[in-house]
Amino acid sequence: MHDFPVPDVWLPHRVSYGETDTMGVLYYAEYLHLFERARNEYTRQHGIRYSVVEQRGIFLPVREARCRYRAPARYDDLLHVRAGVSELKRASLRFVYEIRDQDKRQLLAEGMTQHAFVDKGGRPVAVPPWFREAFLK
Amino acid sequence: MHDFPVPDVWLPHRVSYGETDTMGVLYYAEYLHLFERARNEYTRQHGIRYSVVEQRGIFLPVREARCRYRAPARYDDLLHVRAGVSELKRASLRFVYEIRDQDKRQLLAEGMTQHAFVDKGGRPVAVPPWFREAFLK
Amino acid sequence: MHDFPVPDVWLPHRVSYGETDTMGVLYYAEYLHLFERARNEYTRQHGIRYSVVEQRGIFLPVREARCRYRAPARYDDLLHVRAGVSELKRASLRFVYEIRDQDKRQLLAEGMTQHAFVDKGGRPVAVPPWFREAFLK
Amino acid sequence: MHDFPVPDVWLPHRVSYGETDTMGVLYYAEYLHLFERARNEYTRQHGIRYSVVEQRGIFLPVREARCRYRAPARYDDLLHVRAGVSELKRASLRFVYEIRDQDKRQLLAEGMTQHAFVDKGGRPVAVPPWFREAFLK
Numbered sequence: 008m009h010d011f012p013v014p015d016v017w018l019p020h021r022v023s024y025g026e027t028d029t030m031g032v033l034y035y036a037e038y039l040h041l042f043e044r045a046r047n048e049y050t051r052q053h054g055i056r057y058s059v060v061e062q063r064g065i066f067l068p069v070r071e072a073r074c075r076y077r078a079p080a081r082y083d084d085l086l087h088v089r090a091g092v093s094e095l096k097r098a099s100l101r102f103v104y105e106i107r108d109q110d111k112r113q114l115l116a117e118g119m120t121q122h123a124f125v126d127k128g129g130r131p132v133a134v135p136p137w138f139r140e141a142f143l144k
Numbered sequence: 145m146h147d148f149p150v151p152d153v154w155l156p157h158r159v160s161y162g163e164t165d166t167m168g169v170l171y172y173a174e175y176l177h178l179f180e181r182a183r184n185e186y187t188r189q190h191g192i193r194y195s196v197v198e199q200r201g202i203f204l205p206v207r208e209a210r211c212r213y214r215a216p217a218r219y220d221d222l223l224h225v226r227a228g229v230s231e232l233k234r235a236s237l238r239f240v241y242e243i244r245d246q247d248k249r250q251l252l253a254e255g256m257t258q259h260a261f262v263d264k265g266g267r268p269v270a271v272p273p274w275f276r277e278a279f280l281k
Numbered sequence: 282m283h284d285f286p287v288p289d290v291w292l293p294h295r296v297s298y299g300e301t302d303t304m305g306v307l308y309y310a311e312y313l314h315l316f317e318r319a320r321n322e323y324t325r326q327h328g329i330r331y332s333v334v335e336q337r338g339i340f341l342p343v344r345e346a347r348c349r350y351r352a353p354a355r356y357d358d359l360l361h362v363r364a365g366v367s368e369l370k371r372a373s374l375r376f377v378y379e380i381r382d383q384d385k386r387q388l389l390a391e392g393m394t395q396h397a398f399v400d401k402g403g404r405p406v407a408v409p410p411w412f413r414e415a416f417l418k
Numbered sequence: 419m420h421d422f423p424v425p426d427v428w429l430p431h432r433v434s435y436g437e438t439d440t441m442g443v444l445y446y447a448e449y450l451h452l453f454e455r456a457r458n459e460y461t462r463q464h465g466i467r468y469s470v471v472e473q474r475g476i477f478l479p480v481r482e483a484r485c486r487y488r489a490p491a492r493y494d495d496l497l498h499v500r501a502g503v504s505e506l507k508r509a510s511l512r513f514v515y516e517i518r519d520q521d522k523r524q525l526l527a528e529g530m531t532q533h534a535f536v537d538k539g540g541r542p543v544a545v546p547p548w549f550r551e552a553f554l555k
Contacts, residue, residue: 023321024331025173025314027166029219029472034162035480035531036454039447040299047297047357057298058357061440069446073484079540082166083321083332120446160458161468162451166335172343172394173313177436180310184434184494194435195494198303206309210347216403220458220469257309266353299445303438303493310436356440 012091016049032079045090067122074118098131149228155185169216182227204259211255222246235268286365290323306353319364341396348392359383372405423502427460443490456501478533485529509542
């Protein structure tokens with residue numbers, strides 16, 4: 008059985024030609040772009056715009072990223088990218104992701120990104136209460 | 145006959161897998177990345193680091209870009225990207241480019257980018273003398 | 282006055298973090314990715330899947346691309362990309378594009394791509410009647 | 419102490435503007451492009467061209483990728499990307515990577531990619547002897 012954290016969001020994404028490679032499939036680095044799009048969508052759906060977070064002097068650089076590639080995606084495929092938060096600690100955050108096919112049935116890839124909360128100078132800061140509240144409801 | 149402005153610079157570039165597409169060739173948007181790499185190299189070889197230009201409050205956003213694609217490039221091909229300045233006006237600059245094969249013989253693509261000189265607020269500024277001097281020698 | 286060919290399609294696009302650069306704006310090569318997405322959408326809405334065109338042995342490589350950048354787009358901006366066909370000759374095709382802001386009011390960029398019709402070996406082929414019919418209705 | 423497998427290769431890479439993002443640093447997905455460039459270089463230096471491997475009907479799709487980001491890289495920075503093989507099994511292969519600064523002293527990122535050996539149909543195949551021999555010497 009597969010547990011995915013709630014709440015989650017789904018983002019549809021059509022594979023473009025420029026995202027594919029000579030093997031005729033979605034290039035492996037593009038999955039990290041899709042993860043980013045999905046976590047932005049998660050953030051937006053929880054009432055936070057990441058651009059506003061940065062305006063408040065808080066940044067969430069990626070400390071680690073992982074992806075497992077289970078089945079290829081091809082040009083013009085409609086994918087669904089799922090994002091959720093699996094961990095929200097004092098000064099860090101972990102997103103998890105799935106990429107599924109058109110019917111959301113076949114799992115094509117899964118991954119995670121670990122983020123730190125830092126100020127403009129790169130120093131760790133605690134997750135602000137307004138962020139924590141909005142993010143997990 | 146083909147005239148290319150002097151001085152010029154050449155930048156070697158190996159086509160990576162991630163730059164290709166399903167057709168098995170270098171994707172058309174990647175040429176603009178190569179143009180950027182070549183004009184950075186031009187700038188560096190003329191004693192200017194573009195990062196320093198920006199630190200001095202001057203930016204060179206692209207106003208127009210063009211590329212003509214003459215023959216495809218494939219994964220693992222070694223290309224040579226040539227850049228030169230075809231026009232340096234009061235507050236703008238035009239780079240021209242060629243992309244050639246391993247022997248620099250076959251012309252694979254050619255293009256140009258037109259740049260404005262602007263300050264941080266996006267207002268036009270005159271090309272500074274130190275820039276003009278360094279750039280064309 | 283500005284004429285845009287009919288029929289046209291509009292594709293919404295949210296600017297991701299990975300598409301921006303140090304200047305904080307949508308990187309200039311990314312516009313060609315957006316043009317590609319919009320012409321794929323045009324093709325799909327006219328009952329043709331480009332992947333099927335390729336399966337029938339016909340390819341539409343880009344021969345020329347141009348873009349004029351009028352105003353910058355930033356992270357998280359919602360853009361609308363418009364595509365139409367301005368020319369369909371015996372063995373070539375020209376798409377034109379506009380990129381507009383959230384309200385479709387401000388023109389941020391405009392451009393074109395010129396395509397050849399070729400077979401797998403790269404030899405020019407005439408535009409097939411089924412393509413011509415579907416494409417312009 | 420840090421062990422890196424021998425033999426290894428180093429690939430220099432200059433960070434371009436298009437590889438950075440609004441935070442002013444090398445975007446996190448670009449590291450996977452650098453890993454790919456470095457493993458291609460490893461392959462080439464061991465007398466194998468990956469394009470030839472594919473012509474022989476063998477493909478090495480990525481099954482898993484990981485990257486830990488330790489310190490940011492900025493526009494125009496000269497990086498050194500190191501690649502080595504940490505595991506070569508019957509039908510799979512693991513590359514490990516480091517990305518270091520101009521002096522190769524500071525570790526900016528480290529990662530790995532796990533690859534399967536498959537035929538054109540995606541079925542697992544054993545690592546061919548000519549590959550194994552060339553790859554580890």
